[in-house]
Amino acid sequence: xxxxxxxxxxxxxxxxxxxxxxxxxxxxxxxxxxxxxxxxxxxxxxxxxxxxxxxxxxxxxxxxxxxxxxxxxxxxxxxxxxxxxxxxxxxxxxxxxxxxxxxxxxxxxxxxxxxxxxxxxxxxxxxxxxxxxxxxxxxxxxxxxxxxxxxxxxxxxxxxxx
Numbered sequence: 001x002x003x004x005x006x007x008x009x010x011x012x013x014x015x016x017x018x019x020x021x022x023x024x025x026x027x028x029x030x031x032x033x034x035x036x037x038x039x040x041x042x043x044x045x046x047x048x049x050x051x052x053x054x055x056x057x058x059x060x061x062x063x064x065x066x067x068x069x070x071x072x073x074x075x076x077x078x079x080x081x082x083x084x085x086x087x088x089x090x091x092x093x094x095x096x097x098x099x100x101x102x103x104x105x106x107x108x109x110x111x112x113x114x115x116x117x118x119x120x121x122x123x124x125x126x127x128x129x130x131x132x133x134x135x136x137x138x139x140x141x142x143x144x145x146x147x148x149x150x151x152x153x154x155x156x157x158x159x160x161x162x
Contacts, residue, residue, distance in 0.1 A: 002103045005059045005069065010047045012066035013056060018042045020086030024124040025152075033148040058103045060087065060096035067091035070100035072108065075117070080108030080161070082118040085127075097130060109161055116161050122153035135159040 018038045025034060050056050060068035068087035075081045087097045120127040136157035144152045
């Protein structure tokens with residue numbers, strides 16, 4: 001079941017996002033940076049704020065438990081963006097990610113989006129095939145220097161939505 005997240009889901013969202021993000025950067029970025037990033041983005045207070053502000057769009061529920069989460073927003077008049085999409089590893093490859101993306105995409109289309117973007121960590125072999133299978137195409141890459149002096153490579157994917 002896909003639904004709007006509630007404050008009671010904050011701990012599960014934080015855990016799923018923290019673990020999922022760490023899995024996407026394992027072996028690429030230092031433990032120090034991973035810890036700092038998780039503490040910044042997925043601390044309980046921030047997750048609660050994001051739930052209240054609508055930053056987290058939907059959660060996937062199974063047997064009363066959160067098994068996945070998606071967040072995104074309109075970043076332009078006709079442009080939607082996926083900011084975060086993680087599914088608990090015990091529930092992957094069973095359709096939750098697809099349903100979450102469909103829910104966000106439907107809302108973004110209703111808000112006037114005709115295109116959708118997502119950034120994926122280079123080497124993320126969970127995310128890249130998922131997005132490519134749903135019509136996203138690589139449009140470029142962005143390299144950021146982290147606070148710990150590491151290069152973080154983000155691939156920018158795009159698709160038209162109608």
